[in-house]
């Protein structure tokens with residue numbers, strides 16, 4: 751039995767089974783963005799307005815926007831830009847995992863599988879060094895390592 755969370759502002763985010771979803775894993779709505787920066791944020795982020803009848807609007811931090819933009823750039827096949835933003839994430843947010851797993855995605859999109867595996871492994875090590883990092887996401891990074899290795 752899972753708790754079902756209903757997002758108010760998106761049909762796609764209608765039902766999310768929270769117990770199964772890693773906060774750093776891709777959102778189950780299919781956006782490719784991290785769950786915590788997508789439907790989770792829509793559900794639990796701060797609202798921009800105190801008006802109860804206003805539509806719920808999630809507030810994205812610069813980190814969220816940069817991290818999400820890498821997903822969009824990869825989808826548009828703008829891989830050089832996606833890589834540049836990922837490096838900026840690493841540099842500007844060294845205490846966040848985003849730069850590592852985004853770079854892994856960029857390298858996978860480039861079909862540089864060894865590098866993708868290397869960065870997912872870095873993400874696993876980083877996550878394990880962070881107290882309280884959710885295990886579901888760590889498991890997801892590990893499953894990505896195994897998936898890419900099995901495709902080689």
Ligand SMILES: [Zn+2]
Nearest residue numbers: 777779788789
């Ligand atoms: Zn979502």
